[in-house]
Amino acid sequence: MGGKVSCTLGEVKNRADLIVYWGGNPAECHPRHFTKYSLMPKGRFVPNGRKDRTMILVDIRETASAKAADIFLQVRPAKDFEMITVLRALIKEQPVDTKLVAETGLTLEELTDFAQRLKKAKFGVFFFGMGLSMTRGKHMNSAALLTLAAELNAFTKFVAMPMRGHGNVTGGDVIMRWTTGYPFGVNLARGYPRFNPGEYSTIDLLIRGDTDAVLVLGADPGATMPQPAIDHMVRVPTIVLDPKVTHTSKIARVHITTAVTGISAPGTAYRMDEIPLPLKPPLKSPYPTDEEVIRRIYQAVAKKPPLMPPVRPKVPRV
Template sequence: MTVISHITCPVCGDFCDDIEVTVEDNVITDVKNACAVGAARFLNYATHRRTKPLIRKDGELVEASLDEAIRKSAEILADATYPLLFGWSSTSCEATRVGLELAEEVGGVIDNTSTICHGPSILGIQDIGISSCTLGQLRHRADLIFYWGSNPWDAHPRHIERYTMFTEGRFQRSTWRKYVSRLGGTVTEKRLQRTANLLLDHHPPTPIETGQGLPYTMFQKKRKMVVADVRKTRTAEAADYFLQVEPNRDYELLQAFRMLIRDGELDVEEVAGVPVELLEEVADVMIGCELGVFFFGLGLTMSEGRHRNIDAALSLVRDLNQYTKFLIMPMRGHFNVTGANVVFTWQTGYPFAVDLSQGFPRYNPGETSTIDILRRRESDAALVIGSDPLAHFPKKTAQNLIKNPLIAIDPELTPTTLMADVVIPPAYVGIEAEGTAYRMDHVPLPLKKIVDPPETCLSDEEILRRILNEVRRIRRKLN
């Protein structure tokens, strides 16, 4: 039995690096410090995995040797006129580096999953810029935390505890105690309300907060949290202010904030379902803080307006810097989606949706992005790594993806691997293979190898390297 410490957790964008695992006979038996999602990953990753490569023959996926699968993959890519290489957010930077070389060699389009998550954030940044930081800056200094369209309580479970409200910094204290006492109060209040409702038996239970999102919690002097979302999430319950935004009206609300912080006056009583007095109060809190941070998630990037929502959010934060220090950060999903953007950018200049078909990088999301290419049915082959587009893409694009040869490098049993023509199960990076990944705030950390992979499973990097070599061999033979 060995205990290994300081392991990074290959699950979400928070990429915690303080995990401790216990390994017995090459099996992980215990996990400490991880959240429920992380622990489940370490303990159960191998439950439904594949270990043998598969190739589709006469419509059926049959087991094949690794060499065969690699050769078949290389042939598909070498033959293609406009291949698509998609995924990259759940693998190491080292693998992505080889992937880019492969895309360049086969003249394809390479795109990572930010195309369907924070791609709009990137487009916004390219128009406006971004005032950002690493997460520790917030631990030490932030006294106002704003979450918009993101629910870290469920999606990034240790975010609040490690980096924002419940963490002790040099200049800011944790608000954990306050939260606990308040939680007690809220529970009691809820219980009393319920009893009262039962006894009186008059009306249906009235919600504690008004539908307009007025704050119901006690006023806090120290760190404050504001949440804007379309529904009251658990994160919102812990907040000092909750702004319930009408779905798809985020842009209007953000622009209204921008006007308010310029001391402008709004000609309306409410914006996106939120009364203007509340907006004014929150705007005052934003201007009055010492250091504020604005986290946003897919609730903002994928609601109507997309990159223009982000454009407005980035502009708001930029404008706030006239009065105080304000920072903004996207809540990235996969543990290395940031890394995929970073590697793409240093090798090609562009963070996603890179078209290498003409021998040099071109970039224009909408033209060179996966969803659009598939919707127009332009690609004639695809390689998918560490992603499950068939489960997540719009129906028509998913259909077009499987009309052409499809290679999947993924150990999991997913709709994509079920429909692929070649399946190569790799070792799990961060558990069975090493590498580098980037936390959501661009801090690079090592992915570690804790246990040995099954003999038939190579790392993503190694698989890609072999496909690349095979493609080059085919090319040489043709010339």
């Protein structure tokens, strides 16, 4: 997602007067997002907190988050991309196909009002969840919304931010970007990084049977992935590092118990707006940390003969 127009949650707190949640349910999945970062806090340019902000929720059903919203727009399932495309046309005052508008499950009046609100905001923000990025269209939906946010900057200040689920999943993106240049699904088999989602992404690799060993770090794919992917993890040697014996540990050849991130293992974690925060573990674990175990596996592999022969020294010219 190069070129993402984004900001920190501190800027949202201090500036945002229009908050749009798209395909996410923060009331149940990120319970403190409203109160700590987006909707409720009093900020420098929104001194009255909630009263100075408008919240719009776009989702396929009325979730618990709809209660917090001023406007709820119920998009027809799998029609997010169409809705974003209509909005992109409307903000530029282009004519839109009424058939395409009807497909979204919303009326032209509702969408025109939404487009006007987007343009009139002093500082707007899209928070998009997996309801947008994991449904039909997948990353094309996210790309469309990021483009809409970028285009809205012709009229006002507008940003977009994904609502990340797992604790340090943002850190994974940042660390891989920093070390390899790509955010996820990086193939290092040739000694240099290659990036191709769909080819080097986990589920695709497992379902096609391309990989012949799996090291699982702080995840439980054995409980969450499609059955053919799990079947492949049973077939090849799987190694799990986790604070608990998980479903994946039960199908794995090797399991190593590790300390719990942030509870008994120190380190750093990235917030969804890419702000790194130090962890303050209150407990001391009887188990080693993930960091330590991974480093020990690295050292054990490094002792073996190299996978590729060393480069032959150049013969000096006479």
